[in-house]
Amino acid sequence: MQVLDGKALAQTIKEELKVKVDAIRQAGGKIPHLAAVLVGENPASQVYVRNKVRSCEAVGFRSTLLRRPQDITQSELLQIVTELNADPDIDGYIVQLPLPAHIDEDAINLAIDPRKDVDGFTPVNIGRMTLGLDAYLPATPNGIMVMLDRYGIETSGKEVVVLGRSNIVGTPMTVLLSRKSNPGNATVTLCHSRTKDLKAHTLHADIIVAAIGIPEMVTADMVKEGAVVIDVGINRVDDASRSKGYRLAGDVDYAGLKDKVSAMTPVPGGVGPMTVVSLLMNTLKASQKR
Template sequence: MSAKIIDGRKVADETMSIIKEDVENWVKAGNRRPFLKVVQVGTDPASSTYIGAKTRACKKVGIDTDTKHLPDTVSAKELKATIRSFNKDDSIDGLLVQLPLPSHLSSHDVIESIDHRKDVDGFHPMNVGRLTVDQPTFRSCTPAGIFELFKYYSIPVKSKHAVVVGASNIVGSPMAIMLSRENASGKATTTICHKFTRDLTSHTISADILVVAAGQPELIKPEMVKEGAVVIDVGINRIADETSEKGYKLVGDCDFEGLKKKVSWITPVPGGVGPMTVAMLMKNTLLAAKKSIYPDE
């Protein structure tokens, strides 16, 4: 068996084209352009790279954006005061704080200070709670992007056994919730694994759909996956590579070369899930501008 490659770049490009058209129609109807405000604390290079990708995506679809840069010494009180000022600014539709934050700041505390109606990352407890009970909400961008890939490639989820490796609040936990929920086009039988899971292979080997977001390079080997499974690799890790000009290469949490000979579908790294995450952020920002999630607030 040779796996079919799930091309996230292709799907993201098509999704962004649809969003761009929707934005232009929204503006033509007499509305102002959607506006995304990003807050960056410190100068972490990876965070700057991610923000750059989001900024380019905004420009591509016609969404206005701006980044507020704060020093990594900013206090929790100062940061939350900044966020509250953006909460009150009616010209701002979407608001996100780029993670991770410096160690002296609590990401849970900071995220909770964001107005849930502007939480286009889908991390606020209000939005996560609504997700768990199948109510309309801003869905976390990476899981939402994965479901768009399932839809585009007609990969069925209902009644399948889905296994999620990684239990983060950003990817693993919301992914498991969405996989088991009818309104998210899920309704799979779902198992969630994490660093305390014993005998990981005993769980992954039974998966029809395997979503891996563990942050561990090439954790999943061919012998851990059954023939014909669908593998979604969310991980993106830098490992040393002397043959590369940069001195490193990007790999996922799965052994791509080994798995593609055994599974039915697989996402590459890079070029799989990542582009879809950014596309879903654009979609959420437009929804925030339209007040499609919380129309009466």
């Protein structure tokens, strides 16, 4: 089985980005500047945002982290979004999800200027993506597309099953994979919590993308011999033998599948680093457009 090593690939792409940023600096151009808004103390969100900020530094971008307390009001958060939209120095920004329950996530998303929407979550960018127009593509699905491309995994004409229909992963993944592009041109089935007989679908898949949020739910009996498996899930599972008291598990039973599939992403070190790199690629693009 080929391990689809997102960590190593992300490192390669970061080095490529660094070369581009160095060239911009030498030419006296504007250094890309990403801002991240982190609300509350969600431990996973803190790790994700820290990785994003560190990755900016690694490639020579500027970054600004705006931390706000859990009890921030809707109007205070909207005010921050308005200020980021207007700030000429910020090329792109993200508002890390999930937001606290009292905040209307849709209202925040709708307030983000699509030109600075480097997460690719706003209706303008989702619409442009769907029409095949130039857009900031959602970071996780785009990171997966870049991975499929760089690893030379054929998607054209393949049966792909996407598990999970979230706005940020599953749904845009189906759009990108089914578009008339390379990678793309796949026949895509989207499965979700109401799908009957999941296994009947997954057993036919040449490629499975799992974005469900249930640890190790995809087991060997659900997968065709030689399939390619992309595991998006990042789940914390209690584990007293670890110093942190938990381990990270994907949505796929990696140990159970590894002798059956032809290629698979590990967790951690698979899709996660590709998501971060995709965000950096969007930020460089935003900076160059402005």
